[in-house]
Amino acid sequence: MSVLVSGMRPMRIIVCIKQVPKAQELQVDPVTQTLKRVGVPSEINPPDANALEIALTLKDRHAAEVVVLSMGPTSFDESLERAIAMGADRSVLLTDRILGGSDTVPTAYALSETIQKIGGYDLILTGEETTDASTGHVGPGIAGHLALPQITYVSEVQIVDGTVRARRTAEDGTEWWQTKMPSLCTVNFGCNKPRSPTLTGKIRVKRGGVIAHWSCADVGIDPKKVGLFNSPTIVAKVDTIRLPPRAGRMFSGDARESVRALLDALIRDRVIVP
Amino acid sequence: MTDGHILEDKSHFHGVWVFLEGRAGQLRDVSTQLIGEGRRLADLRGTPLTGILPGHDVDALAREAIGYGLDRVIVVDDPILEIYRSRPFAEVMAQLIRRQKPEIVLFGASKNGRDLGGRLHAILETGLAADCVKFDIDPEGNLDMIRPSFGGKSLAHILCKKHRPQMASVRRNVFVAPPHNPDRRGEILHERVELSPKDVDATLLEFDEFTKDGGLRPEEADIVVSGGYGLGDPKNFQLLQALADRLGGAIAASRKAVDSGWVPKTLQVGQTGMTVRPKLYIAVGISGAVQHLAGMQESDKIVVINIDPKAPLFEIADYGIVGDLFEVVPELIRQLDALKGGEVGAQPTLPAEVR
Structure with a gap:
């Protein structure tokens, strides 16, 4: 069944994705004590891949158009191509040197402007957060900019009678929320298994023309509102944690003693609060 | 502003x-x-x-x-x-x-x-x-x-x-x-x-509170208690559930435990299952195949309980106990109850089925 909104147009879903270094591959350079980023393989930010899967599931059900949007260098094409190969219809990469160093405020602003430039959207999906910055601020930030209803931390999205229904993981339970369209949902990491690229999808990528590159000028983004200098926050410095990642402490003795030592350690680490 | x-x-x-x-x-x-x-x-x-x-x-x-x-x-x-x-x-x-x-x-x-x-x-x-x-x-x-x-x-x-x-x-x-x-x-x-x-641009249609008996999913839990082949029998997962309940956590399992038909596939952690990143991951009777690691290695803290000191999972543990899980887990439950209730040495309420 296809859902037609506002007359004859099929529903349009915009999925915002970021390309991130594969988390497992990240290593600290033993000499400089900084993170090695060069040569680290990239992937679609995993929660964004879950958001894309929800969009593609909705497309399967409702014949929606899925537009994938990203912001970053042209190396991000790799992830946009993958998204197309998975089944997205087209993609936009907002790419401009002046965007470099943007924190979540300009990022949410620039993506919002680009979403408006794409136009005609009914649903915006983002991952709950990125694995490289882990703020979770951009999705709600876009909703704030565009004054859209937002449902964060969702694992399931349904379109019912022209409204969005989403299952949200709250602190103490799961909630079903309903909003009008357009609205924005941020999607839980690991809530589904993103599909693999298909042969037809790969052929579409090979034929080309599936990624549009837009600059800030193309979109009408105010250069005074983006980039490092126009970001409210700066990273003043980074301290590398030199400790080995895992303590590797073994507790021995009889069950009573070893369990006591374990609980003491977990309480000291504030993992367990007595 | x-x-x-x-x-x-x-x-x-x-x-x-x-x-x-x-x-x-x-x-x-x-x-x-x-x-x-x-x-x-x-x-x-x-x-x-x-x-x-x-x-x-x-x-x-x-x-x-x-x-x-x-x-x-x-x-x-x-x-x-x-x-x-x-x-x-x-x-x-x-x-x-x-x-x-x-x-x-x-x-x-x-x-x-x-x-x-x-x-x-x-x-x-x-x-x-x-x-x-x-x-x-x-x-x-x-x-x-x-x-x-x-x-x-x-x-x-x-x-x-x-x-x-x-x-x-x-x-x-x-x-x-x-x-x-x-x-x-x-x-x-x-x-x-x-x-x-x-x-009011969003309507709350339904709220299901997480309950201690099964409502909480491992992906959503701060604490995950995960069981492997070492449990030996499906009913022993009740023991892990009892521990998870004390911690406000959820239970999960290794692929071997799932493949043995002990617990549903929806609880499987690892490459072909889910990835979890809880604050605390307690692996009980799981040796630690690479495919399992892929699903839990980003947990904040990892505790490994296994009778085999050579279990590979110990290599990425923050804390490990080499011991019989049927002694260690009940003892954990007992001491947690004592912490909560302040009654040192109180008897744990364990599922009757557990050996």
Whole structure:
């Protein structure tokens, strides 16, 4: 069944994705004590891949158009191509040197402007957060900019009678929320298994023309509102944690003693609060 | 409040605010913990500490909050605010911040706290640092917001020099809640913010509270107790469930336990199952194949309990116990019960089925 909104147009879903270094591959350079980023393989930010899967599931059900949007260098094409190969219809990469160093405020602003430039959207999906910055601020930030209803931390999205229904993981339970369209949902990491690229999808990528590159000028983004200098926050410095990642402490003795030592350690680490 | 303008003069911004979250007439832990850290920062800056409590019928909660160290609480009372809703809460916070110009605003990094902070910082166009683990005041009087970066491999110092307020979120259990003093005096101020029905742009259709018996999914749990082939029998998962219940966690399993038909596939952690990143992952009777590691190696803390000292999972453990799980797990349950109940040596209530 296809859902037609506002007359004859099929529903349009915009999925915002970021390309991130594969988390497992990240290593600290033993000499400089900084993170090695060069040569680290990239992937679609995993929660964004879950958001894309929800969009593609909705497309399967409702014949929606899925537009994938990203912001970053042209190396991000790799992830946009993958998204197309998975089944997205087209993609936009907002790419401009002046965007470099943007924190979540300009990022949410620039993506919002680009979403408006794409136009005609009914649903915006983002991952709950990125694995490289882990703020979770951009999705709600876009909703704030565009004054859209937002449902964060969702694992399931349904379109019912022209409204969005989403299952949200709250602190103490799961909630079903309903909003009008357009609205924005941020999607839980690991809530589904993103599909693999298909042969037809790969052929579409090979034929080309599936990624549009837009600059800030193309979109009408105010250069005074983006980039490092126009970001409210700066990273003043980074301290590398030199400790080995895992303590590797073994507790021995009889069950009573070893369990006591374990609980003491977990309480000291504030993992367990007595 | 900056709304996109870089501040020439930051001196108009005073005071530390803590966004307060309640639930069922109680303050959330993260809020009481934030009050403690907020108190320290307010004293360092020589300014008052204010709790912000949007809600409905929440004066009792406001009085309770003062006892943790607040100077005053601003209550915005409206039936629309009875449950958390993104748009009206962000509207209330934005208006209060524009009126009163706080210097620092702290949020709990709960689901709702992040939902609110993310929306609000884009509306106000000011800095928000997520999941801070430590704060300082730099020589210029800015809030030094320290947060883990790159999956916890380093710590980043975030400054918001030209915009106000400086906003930050903090996860639960990063700071310790101060003791409650019921005699502490503080003001409760009622502020009005006009809200209209159009601010209610989302309807809550249904709420299923997580229950201790099966409601909590491993991906959503802060603590996961996971069982492997070493359990030997499906009924022994009840033992893990009993442990998970004590910890407010969820149970999960290795592929071998799933393939043996002991537990449903929906509980499988690993490459072909789910990936979990809880605060605490307790692996019981799991040797630790690479495919299992892929699903849990990013857990904050990993505890391994296995009778085989050569189990590969010990290599990535924070803490390990080599021992018989049928002795260690019941002992864990017993000592946890003793901690909670204060009765040392109390007998655990174990499922009758468990050997």
